[in-house]
Amino acid sequence: MRGNIVLFGDSITEESFRSGGWGASLANIFSRKADVLCRGYDGYNTRWALFLLHHLFPLVLDSPTKPPIATTIFFGANDAALPGGFRERHHVPVQEYKDNLRKIVTHLKECSPTMLIVLITPPPIDEERRLEYARATYGEEAMKLADRTNESAGVYAKGCVEVAGEMGIPSINIWSKMQETDGWQKKYLSDGLHLTALGNAVVFEQIVRVFKEARLHPEEMPYDFPHHSEIDADNPDMAFQLKCA
Amino acid sequence: MRGNIVLFGDSITEESFRSGGWGASLANIFSRKADVLCRGYDGYNTRWALFLLHHLFPLVLDSPTKPPIATTIFFGANDAALPGGFRERHHVPVQEYKDNLRKIVTHLKECSPTMLIVLITPPPIDEERRLEYARATYGEEAMKLADRTNESAGVYAKGCVEVAGEMGIPSINIWSKMQETDGWQKKYLSDGLHLTALGNAVVFEQIVRVFKEARLHPEEMPYDFPHHSEIDADNPDMAFQLKCA
Numbered sequence: 001m002r003g004n005i006v007l008f009g010d011s012i013t014e015e016s017f018r019s020g021g022w023g024a025s026l027a028n029i030f031s032r033k034a035d036v037l038c039r040g041y042d043g044y045n046t047r048w049a050l051f052l053l054h055h056l057f058p059l060v061l062d063s064p065t066k067p068p069i070a071t072t073i074f075f076g077a078n079d080a081a082l083p084g085g086f087r088e089r090h091h092v093p094v095q096e097y098k099d100n101l102r103k104i105v106t107h108l109k110e111c112s113p114t115m116l117i118v119l120i121t122p123p124p125i126d127e128e129r130r131l132e133y134a135r136a137t138y139g140e141e142a143m144k145l146a147d148r149t150n151e152s153a154g155v156y157a158k159g160c161v162e163v164a165g166e167m168g169i170p171s172i173n174i175w176s177k178m179q180e181t182d183g184w185q186k187k188y189l190s191d192g193l194h195l196t197a198l199g200n201a202v203v204f205e206q207i208v209r210v211f212k213e214a215r216l217h218p219e220e221m222p223y224d225f226p227h228h229s230e231i232d233a234d235n236p237d238m239a240f241q242l243k244c245a
Numbered sequence: 246m247r248g249n250i251v252l253f254g255d256s257i258t259e260e261s262f263r264s265g266g267w268g269a270s271l272a273n274i275f276s277r278k279a280d281v282l283c284r285g286y287d288g289y290n291t292r293w294a295l296f297l298l299h300h301l302f303p304l305v306l307d308s309p310t311k312p313p314i315a316t317t318i319f320f321g322a323n324d325a326a327l328p329g330g331f332r333e334r335h336h337v338p339v340q341e342y343k344d345n346l347r348k349i350v351t352h353l354k355e356c357s358p359t360m361l362i363v364l365i366t367p368p369p370i371d372e373e374r375r376l377e378y379a380r381a382t383y384g385e386e387a388m389k390l391a392d393r394t395n396e397s398a399g400v401y402a403k404g405c406v407e408v409a410g411e412m413g414i415p416s417i418n419i420w421s422k423m424q425e426t427d428g429w430q431k432k433y434l435s436d437g438l439h440l441t442a443l444g445n446a447v448v449f450e451q452i453v454r455v456f457k458e459a460r461l462h463p464e465e466m467p468y469d470f471p472h473h474s475e476i477d478a479d480n481p482d483m484a485f486q487l488k489c490a
């Protein structure tokens with residue numbers, strides 16, 4: 001009955017239903033209006049994401065279920081892992097990253113020409129915290145080279161915004177947005193990469209803003225069934241006849 | 246591909262994706278394993294819930310989608326509103342409440358004989374806070390009679406547990422459980438009825454416990470696609486051929 005909003009991405013999407021997470025916050029504001037489904041895959045880059053594409057978003061002819069009304073695509077943090085760093089196996093060159101994003105968007109448009117598709121850039125990187133994290137997790141070996149740099153994440157963010165522009169869809173440059181705030185490193189990032197509660201709030205606000213610009217307003221969507229105040233306690237079937245016919 | 250876990254209930258379910266909410270916490274632990282869908286309806290009693298039953302849970306023959314693997318049924322807080330109180334229109338007598346729960350459970354069993362169905366009792370009531378809330382919201386008029394009493398909620402809780410026993414399904418007596426803790430009134434309830442973050446945590450823990458007793462363990466369920474550590478970066482299709490065939 002109600003539509004789906006799908007959150008497709010890496011660990012930053014997979015974790016988005018933790019306490020204060022941006023996914024849970026979206027589910028909360030779309031309560032009784034749309035289901036928010038998490039399709040986040042820790043460690044995935046866009047190259048690996050392509051293997052999931054037809055499974056997660058079957059073409060309408062292949063599937064009994066409706067395509068999502070909106071999808072967020074939030075990759076790049078793993079693609080941007082440095083070649084030679086201890087996350088090298090996740091690295092995807094930026095040209096291929098852009099091309100993979102194009103393939104994902106093209107497929108979603110084929111699934112549904114009315115689907116709202118939003119590209120989200122990787123977040124900024126706090127390199128100091130990444131090194132601390134690496135040392136704590138992998139020991140001194142990991143210290144030789146950072147896994148990610150903020151500069152590299154910025155290159156992928158720029159690429160992501162370019163693809164969105166080319167393809168005529170909205171994007172959120174979370175890499176830029178977060179760096180507008182002093183102290184973004186500790187305020188928004190828990191380990192130099194993943195989001196704190198405040199970082200989650202920034203992503204949530206930006207998605208709501210872009211959704212509203214595209215006229216996806218939860219306040220303007222109908223409830224799936226009558227609000228309790230519309231139900232006449234002596235004659236409840238009336239309200240349901242109207243709304244459930 | 247993955248199954249659904251449906252949360253069917255009143256406002257305590259509708260609010261369960263707020264920060265720290267029990268619904269969001271369930272979605273988080275079932276990430277990549279099952280989708281947790283919120284079907285909470287503020288103000289609804291079991292009488293009104295019956296109107297939604299066939300829409301929310303169509304029989305398999307009528308629907309292209311699979312029935313849920315598990316459903317929580319969390320009603321009673323509105324049914325237990327006192328006749329004569331300012332929430333009188335939500336009141337449903339306890340015998341009818343029990344009978345409505347039986348109808349809901351019977352229908353879900355028809356949808357799927359393997360679905361895990363869990364009945365949850367209404368929470369306890371802090372009458373002092375309910376009166377404060379009523380005064381703040383409706384003025385002195387509302388003060389003449391409390392909308393709910395803890396004793397009445399207890400009668401419905403007992404009825405709910407009895408129905409679960411009769412029908413051979415698990416139940417969670419959250420009314421009793423919360424009252425085992427000193428200071429439950431302020432610790433677990435925000436307005437004498439709805440849940441604080443700690444109250445949400447109690448509901449979450451109890452559902453996880455009952456799910457595990459029924460062998461619905463997120464840790465033991467497979468990921469929907471390969472974990473990133475299983476992907477050979479030089480030959481990624483191998484991992485996907487195995488898991489997406």
